[in-house]
Amino acid sequence: MKLKNEPLxxxxxxxxxxxxFEDRIVDLYARGEVPGLAHLYIGEEAVAAxxxxxxxxxxxxxxxxxxxxxxxxxxxxxxxxxxxxxxKKSGYCKGKGGSMHIADMNIGIMGANGIAGGGxxxxxxxxxxxxxxxxxxVTACFFGDDASNNGTFHESLNLASLHRLPVIxxxxxxxxxxxxxxxxxxxxxxxxIRSTSYDIPGCVVDGNDILDVHQAAVKxxxxxxxxxGPSLIECKTYRWRxxxxxxxxxxxxxxxxxxxxxxxxxxxxxxFVKKLIKDKVVTRKKLAExxxxxxxxxxxxxxxxxxxxxxxAEEMYADVYV
Amino acid sequence: xxxxTYAQAINEAIRGCMLKDERVVLLGEDIGCxxxxxxxxxxxxxxxxxxxxxxTPISEAGFVGASVGAALTGMxxxxxxxxxxxxxxxxxxxxxxxxxxxxxxxxxxxxxxxLRTNIGAGRGTAAQHSQSFHAIFMHIPGLLVVAPxxxxxxxGLMVEAIQNDNPVVFVEHxxxxxxKGPVPxxxxxxxxxxxxxxxxxxxxxxxxxxxLVQRSLNAAEQVAKEGIDAEIVDPRTLVPLDKETILNSVKxxxxxxxxxxxxxxxxxxxxxxxMVAEEAIYYLKAPIKRxxxxxxxxxxSPPLEQAFIPDEKKLIPAxxxxxxxx
Numbered sequence: 001m002k003l004k005n006e007p008l009x010x011x012x013x014x015x016x017x018x019x020x021f022e023d024r025i026v027d028l029y030a031r032g033e034v035p036g037l038a039h040l041y042i043g044e045e046a047v048a049a050x051x052x053x054x055x056x057x058x059x060x061x062x063x064x065x066x067x068x069x070x071x072x073x074x075x076x077x078x079x080x081x082x083x084x085x086x087x088k089k090s091g092y093c094k095g096k097g098g099s100m101h102i103a104d105m106n107i108g109i110m111g112a113n114g115i116a117g118g119g120x121x122x123x124x125x126x127x128x129x130x131x132x133x134x135x136x137x138v139t140a141c142f143f144g145d146d147a148s149n150n151g152t153f154h155e156s157l158n159l160a161s162l163h164r165l166p167v168i169x170x171x172x173x174x175x176x177x178x179x180x181x182x183x184x185x186x187x188x189x190x191x192x193i194r195s196t197s198y199d200i201p202g203c204v205v206d207g208n209d210i211l212d213v214h215q216a217a218v219k220x221x222x223x224x225x226x227x228x229g230p231s232l233i234e235c236k237t238y239r240w241r242x243x244x245x246x247x248x249x250x251x252x253x254x255x256x257x258x259x260x261x262x263x264x265x266x267x268x269x270x271x272f273v274k275k276l277i278k279d280k281v282v283t284r285k286k287l288a289e290x291x292x293x294x295x296x297x298x299x300x301x302x303x304x305x306x307x308x309x310x311x312x313a314e315e316m317y318a319d320v321y322v
Numbered sequence: 323x324x325x326x327t328y329a330q331a332i333n334e335a336i337r338g339c340m341l342k343d344e345r346v347v348l349l350g351e352d353i354g355c356x357x358x359x360x361x362x363x364x365x366x367x368x369x370x371x372x373x374x375x376x377x378t379p380i381s382e383a384g385f386v387g388a389s390v391g392a393a394l395t396g397m398x399x400x401x402x403x404x405x406x407x408x409x410x411x412x413x414x415x416x417x418x419x420x421x422x423x424x425x426x427x428x429x430x431x432x433x434x435x436x437l438r439t440n441i442g443a444g445r446g447t448a449a450q451h452s453q454s455f456h457a458i459f460m461h462i463p464g465l466l467v468v469a470p471x472x473x474x475x476x477x478g479l480m481v482e483a484i485q486n487d488n489p490v491v492f493v494e495h496x497x498x499x500x501x502k503g504p505v506p507x508x509x510x511x512x513x514x515x516x517x518x519x520x521x522x523x524x525x526x527x528x529x530x531x532x533x534l535v536q537r538s539l540n541a542a543e544q545v546a547k548e549g550i551d552a553e554i555v556d557p558r559t560l561v562p563l564d565k566e567t568i569l570n571s572v573k574x575x576x577x578x579x580x581x582x583x584x585x586x587x588x589x590x591x592x593x594x595x596x597m598v599a600e601e602a603i604y605y606l607k608a609p610i611k612r613x614x615x616x617x618x619x620x621x622x623s624p625p626l627e628q629a630f631i632p633d634e635k636k637l638i639p640a641x642x643x644x645x646x647x648x
Contacts, residue, residue, distance in 0.1 A: 060395065093428035103427040110394055111427060115418050121387020122419060128388055129395040132347060132373070139391075152414075155384030162379070319429040320463050322487035 003211075005281050007053070009290070011210050012276065014049035015269050017294050018069040021078065022241075024298050025068070025085065029245040033306070034085045038099050041069035043208075043240035046268035047172050048073040050213030051140050051233075054221045060108040060126040060139040062119030064172075065100050066239070067112025070142050075107045082301035088308035095311045096319065108137075116177070117150030119143060120169070124156045127165035127230070138166045138224045140217070146177025148191045157198040157232065166224035168217065171234045172207065178243045179254040192234040200230050207235030208268040211275075238263035323504035329362045331473035331505045332438075332494065335480035336363070336400055338509045340370055343398065346484060348375045349385045350402030350438075359404055360440065360499045382412035386437065390420045390489075393435040398484060403439040406493065407450045420489045421464035436483045440494040442533060442583060443631050449619035452627075454532075454583040456493040457590045460560050466490045466514060467561040469590075471535035473503035475558055478512030485511065495532040495583070515562035519571070523553035526577040526644055529568055529594050530554055534581040534613070534632060541637035550645055560590055568594065569602050576607040577644045583632055586614040608647035611640050 003011075022042045028034045041048070044066075052061065052073035063070040071081065076092070084091025085099050092102045103111035110126060113119045123141030130137040147153060148171055160167045171191050175182045182189075195202025201223070205212045213235055220231035240260065242251035252260070276282045326334070340346045348363060348370075354377040357364030367375035378385040382403060389399035403409050409416060416437065423433050441454035459467045466488050470476035476494070483490040520535055521542055530538040535556045542552040555571050557563055572578050578598050580591035591612040599610060613632045621627055 062391070091428070093426060093430065096428050097426040101426040103423075103430050105394065105427075105431045110391065111423065111431070113419075115414055118387075118414060118419060121384045121415060122391035122394070124384065125388035125391020125393070125397075125399075126395045127391075129392040129397045132345075132392070132397055133395075151381075152383050152387065155379075155381035156387070158379060159381060159384050159388060163376075319425045321466070322424060322429075322432050322434075 008276060008281050011049055011053055011214065012272055012287070013290055013294065014053065014073050015045040015210065015272065016291060018045045018048065018072050019269055020294050020298055021072060022068060024302065026241070026245060028302070035087060036098050038085070038245045039066040039243065040241045040245060041066050041239070043263060043267070044172055044174060044237045045069055046210035046213050047170065047207050047235045047237055048142070050210045051168070051170050051217040053214055054217035055138060055140055057107060059137050060110055060123070062110050062123040062126070062139065062141045063112040064119060064142055064144060065112065065114050065116070067100065067102060071102050071109050071112065074109050076102060076104060076109060078297055078301035079304040082305040083308045086305040086308070087310060088305055089311040089315070090304070090308040094315065094319070117143060117147040117152040120147070120152045120156035123167050124160050124165060127160060127167040128163065130166055131163070136166070136225045138168065138221050140168045140170055142170050142172060144177065145171060145173040145175065145182055145191060146180065146185050148194060149186055157195070157200065157230070160230040161198040161200045164227065164229035166227070167230040168220040168224055169230060169232045171232065172237055173234055174237050174239045176239070176254070181254065190234060192232055195232040200232060202232040202234070204234045204236065207237030208266045208271065210268055210272050240264060323506060325502040326473055326505050327500050327502050328470070328473045328476050328494070329360055329499040331477040332362050332480050333364060333366070334505070335477045336484070337366060337369070339481060339484040340366070340374070345396065345398040346400060347392070347397055348400050348402070349378050349389055351378055351380060351404050353377060353402050358402060360496060362438070362499070363402065382408055383415050386412040387415040387419060389435050390415060390423065390433055393433040393489070394423060394431050398434050400436045400438060400484060403437060405451050406439045406441050406455060407453050409439060417462050421462045425464055432487050433489045434487045436490045436492050438492045438494065440496045442496040443615070443620045443627055444497050446622065446624065446627065448622040452620040454615060455585070456491070456560070457584045457588060457593065459491045460590060460593060464489065465561060466559065468492045468514070468559050469531045470494065470558065471498070471532050471556050473501065473505045475512060475518070477505050478510050479558060481509055482511040482514060486514070497533050512558065514559045515564050517555050517557045517564035517567035519553060519567070520556050521552065521554040523551040523575070525551045525575055526553065526579060526641060527568070527571040527575045528552055528554045528579045528581055528641070530556060530581040531560070531590060532583055534583060537633045538581055538637055541634045541641060544634065544638055545641050550641060552641060563594070563597070565597060565601070568598065572598055572602050573605045576605055577647070578606065578610045579613060579640055579644060580610065581613040581632060581637060583615055585617050586612060587617050589614050608644045611644055613637050613640050
């Protein structure tokens with residue numbers, strides 16, 4: 001598979017948008033402008049960007065508590081997203097969901113999800129729905145390494161395989177469930193081997209290599225769309241920040257500085273930039289322009305969020321029922 | 323009018339909705355050729371095929387969560403949990419996902435699904451197949467909770483549940499499945515939040531749910547011989563609750579007995595009693611009383627189970643004790 005220049009730059013722009021958005025949240029959280037929990041995706045951008053680039057606008061995703069990257073990659077607008085993180089009425093969820101529940105059914109975002117493993121059965125349902133409605137929509141389901149220990153992982157892979165549902169299960173193995181490292185939470189190294197129990201294809205990819213991720217996703221999406229059933233893709237990656245902003249010392253209670261530094265060496269964005277320059281896809285100057293444009297969009301989103309109104313107390317009672 | 327059972331009435335409602343709306347699909351354990359352990363879905367897989375009436379593996383979180391995902395994307399699943407006891411295996415999907423999606427997403431997305439399950443002791447099935455903890459779902463904003471007591475109500479409420487755009491927990495009662503009653507052949511729906519007065523009376527209000535409705539009617543006939551005229555109000559849906567009908571009845575009679583098969587503590591009866599205490603205490607001539615299951619697990623041994631079940635033997639003394647207040 002060889003991508004042309006334009007899609008390559010789109011992959012870059014998606015990753016960079018996620019990175020710069022999250023960098024801004026670090027600052028806004030520290031200033032107290034973003035309340036609650038912010039689980040940042042910095043370091044894992046290649047997974048969301050690589051997978052979502054393989055999807056159509058009418059395809060679905062289910063996401064996780066660490067969902068900003070997924071929803072940006074699926075096409076969420078930055079303004080209502082930022083406003084939601086601020087708890088403003090103009091946010092995606094009118095300020096009722098916050099960071100962990102951003103959803104937009106118009107572009108197939110079935111919600112980030114505060115429950116580890118919670119999105120897997122929901123993705124199965126979206127896949128089932130596509131089959132019942134006789135569409136060729138595909139659902140990509142993101143979850144973490146430790147969620148693969150939850151019953152929902154096993155129930156979902158079993159159901160999806162049994163009914164050959166168009167779902168791609170994307171495990172973001174960032175090596176930690178909060179503070180619990182993979183060797184403490186499961187006896188296996190490659191989660192992808194669990195696919196054999198459900199008789200579906202499973203593969204391990206370098207989650208910090210966007211082309212590796214994208215290629216695997218394209219293959220899985222093609223299979224799903226053809227009615228051949230689900231796949232499991234395990235992306236080996238790493239989160240640079242703590243579990244959430246406010247995690248003491250950004251996770252250095254349970255990880256060494258060396259380990260974090262080693263993973264930063266494998267930055268998915270820098271690696272991709274080097275490749276783009278080497279392959280003469282783009283110039284440094286053009287990349288700087290893209291970065292400037294993204295920063296301007298984020299500035300506008302922050303301004304929009306700041307200037308938006310908070311919901312009034314009575315709005316608490318709306319939307320409990322349809 | 324012809325008479326059919328409560329189970330048949332629910333079946334008819336589901337079948338009618340499936341004929342009319344191809345978005346209606348059924349999921350659950352042993353609901354296909356087996357027809358469900360209580361035969362509620364009998365014949366539906368034969369008629370609509372195994373793609374629309376799906377026998378699921380024993381994966382409650384998996385298939386209830388899948389129902390949520392399907393509902394969010396345009397389907398109308400009617401999903402069976404074989405016994406309410408087994409909802410504990412998928413509480414995250416019910417409480418954190420199904421109930422909250424619409425709210426958490428600020429209205430961007432709805433979950434029009436029905437989760438069917440059943441309560442009730444009396445079949446010798448002990449502590450994990452006989453519970454009546456439907457009140458748990460009343461505690462979760464975003465869910466509608468339905469409690470039919472007759473075949474007529476069961477059919478009309480099921481039609482409404484399937485057509486409703488909210489997630490509905492449809493709580494059946496396993497002792498009622500074989501009870502017969504008059505049910506029209508045509509399709510009809512009963513709006514949620516409309517209680518029905520099953521017996522008019524002037525001396526005491528009995529708000530009763532599920533099997534306690536018939537047991538209260540029996541008790542009312544017994545005490546009528548002693549000149550006590552009981553009014554029986556069946557809420558039919560616990561969420562939304564028709565407060566107005568209950569309060570009007572209490573204001574008329576001045577006495578309230580609440581009868582529900584859930585445990586005593588934090589049960590549906592407790593909620594209804596509290597509501598009346600808040601809104602109509604000055605109309606009461608006597609303290610509010612509850613007839614419920616005790617705060618013990620459901621015991622197995624027949625004499626213990628019989629002692630556990632709230633029925634006429636508990637209702638009649640409770641009615642008489644309230645009538646002792648002038």
